[in-house]
Amino acid sequence: MTSLLIGAVLVFACLAVFLKDMLKAVLCLLISSIFLAIIFFRLNAPFAGVFEISVVAGLIMVLFIITISIVGPQDTVSEPTVPIAIFLVLFMIFSYLVNDGIVHLLTSEKFLANSKDYKRFGEALWLGRTFDIVGQISVIFAGVFVVLLVAGRRRNGK
């Protein structure tokens, strides 16, 4: 199961790199990070899972979406082919390493975290990290307002 999840993380991470549409790329990254968070939960590290979701889904996604809204859909970026080819080679090597070593390492009992306090995402978030939610609300508010401000000014042509 963990191998499948790691595979899903890698597939969506790759899609995030290759997709031309930036919004879809960001959504792929988001899905990839959610799979990563599920892996953390399965490995008994609920706080790491909560941090992964709150940082990537909360903080970094807002930043990306702001950037996309500032750049706009009409500004396409042409990408050179050489870095993509290099990335593919590196990715294949990395996938091999993950499959061969890291999955065994992660799933062996010896390396599992032993946090038994919170088993589910809800428990870890609501009972363990409640205050972070207030911070997340600040982040989301900040992101939304900044997008509205910048996009509003863009429409006005200033």
Place this chain on the structure above:
Amino acid sequence: MFLFIFIGMPLAIAGILPVISRISRKFLPDFLANLCFVILLAASISIYNLWPGAGRFSHNLGWFGTDLNISLVLDGFSLLMIFTVCIVSLAVGLFSIDYIERYGWRSAYYSILLVLVASINGIILTSDLFTMYVFIEAAGLVCYGLVAFGRTRFAIEGAIKYLIISAIASVFILLGIALIFVRTGSTDLRVIAAYPVAASKVNIILFLVGFGVKCALVPFHFWMPDAYTAAPAVLPAMSSGIFVKAAGVYALCRIFFNTYGVNQAVLSVMIYLGIVSILVGAFLALGQTRLRRMLAYSSISQMGYIVLGLGIGTPLGIIGALLHLFFHSAFKSLLFLNAGAVEYATGTDESKELGGLGGRMPFTSTTNIIGILSAAGVPPLNGFWSKLIIVIALWQAKMFLYAFIAIFASVLTLWYLLLIQRRIFFGKLNKLLAEVYEVPFWMNLSMVGLALVCVWTGVSFASFICTWLLPASGVLIDGVKGQLFIIGSQFL
């Protein structure tokens, strides 16, 4: 609950402002945002009145008898910081009433200002390292947006530079938090304080670099001049006045003084960073002709004084540093608002294109002189006393060379700031500026208010030290001990 209004109230008003603005575009956003700032200032003063004078109080937020696991911690240091945030944010809020007219969408602007205040209060009141990081990111995000709000090429460049350098700093801080979490199994500062093993060399370096960038200490200062030059003037006033101090100095103090415990090696690094920042900031400011760029370099230099004072490590040095932290918030916010007023009236802050504005803008000119003299440390204004205490602390610690450098940089500060005052406000009026008049009422009120704070805290600095400063410095002097013992939460 009383303590939570410092975070909850600005956030709630930030959420409802865009909706309410459909009823009234100008009056209600102005009124609600400033009412919020007034209530927060009144709340901070009333908490001070209830304050027993020492100790550390924890408050767990509950909802109908259920513990919400939101733990807010208040001591003398956080109370001083909250008070500083409230004063500066009220001044900026009042200044914005007229100033933001030119930038457009008022409700969204006030909303992000309120989110910034809520996030800074969150940094100050939390006792958890990761929550602190989340609030630092939230406040940083608002700042990038405000920098880019200028929409000029330089504004976007400044925002991108700020974003990239700040993101690198965040990586350092996050890595430090991760290492601590691995070692201690917790991110609660009180738990970490009980584990001496948490203070590894790698951790110390990660936090010093991460928070050093947030403080804009040399050599991590590159983002500040670009970010501050192009943004609306309220951003540098808020950022230099309070954000840099909360996300940089406050977080640094909480970790190094209250959680790790002071360590001679760290103190030495802080002294070196402080001295280099003081000198480099002052010399770079000397060559600037744009008012805001000069003030940004001046901020780097003044942050150096604060870190230098903390680095001395003696009670007197810590008192001097915290005093300078509060005073710098007041006079630097005032100077940045003055720069905003000049730009509002003339359309530029390039000193070569200005001249003789003193007669046309008497309030701005007078308050600017007060700000400049405070920054340069001229008695009896507030900057003099904090710098004097830092120099005396250096002398007591037998650091004569550093004391001399601190005095020399103060003279440099007076030199470059008076130079820019003469170029902009004194002399003959530039013919192109014949139609320039004083800025509107609320901008003047805000600048005069901050100038009065500079004069008042300078004249009555002794009582200010006894009332607000001693409990704050006591927290840092107590070190780890202060972090571990919670007295109670009765009065909250």
